[in-house]
Amino acid sequence: MIEQEQAKILNSELNVVYKYLRKHGISHVDAQDIVQETAFKFLSYSDSIKSQNIRGWLIRVALNYHHDQYRKKKRIKLGFNDEHLKLLSKDLPEDLLLGNEKKEEIQATLARINPQYKELILLKYYWDLKYKDISILLDMKIDTVKTNLHRARNQFIKFYKEVKE
Known part of the structure; x- marks a missing residue:
């Protein structure tokens, strides 16, 4: 019974994290992935979390994960066609x-x-x-x-x- 109550609390906190991410312009699919990864990290490290503010911890983990994913995507080199090169050459x-x-x-x-x-x-x-x-x-x-x-x-x-x- 206690685990079900904890699961409900975690689920409601993860919904807040999802809404927070969506509010900041993160797509539905990306926000779902980030929330899933955040939940996994919470469940994996719940014994060692020292923060009393679970929501703050979850949001921090979600944002860090988002930043990491953004940096990884940014490193991927995109192919340029002639139109892109013309636009870039204007600078x-x-x-x-x-x-x-x-x-x-x-x-x-x-x-x-x-x-x-x-x-x-x-x-x-x-x-x-x-x-x-x-x-x-x-x-x-x-x-x-x-x-x-x-x-x-x-x-x-x-x-x-x-x-x-």
Whole structure:
């Protein structure tokens, strides 16, 4: 009986994770795969999970899995036909170099800032998460997220200016 209640609780939490993923633009099929993988990891590691916030743990695992899958898909090389090459050739080499230079500056800056601040900046600006979502994922109060994000932005600006010079 207790296992059935735990299964119901896990199922409802996984439904929340699914809705969370769909809300952030992940396709139905991908969200189902991610939830299935998350459930498998939860069942595999349930004895060693220290977090009291199971929902936060499940969302974190789901997002990490999604990020890993995204990176793997990104590495797959796509074949280009002539139309693609014509579209790509419209970008001037100078523009491409400036874009790469800007990316390198941002990466160098992110490498220098506090790891907690780096995580907040990436969650907010790279993954476009709201304060509430970040507070759930990191198990923080929303005001703490806002304060730390403000500090993170200030530290980022300070180091970015140094990198630019």
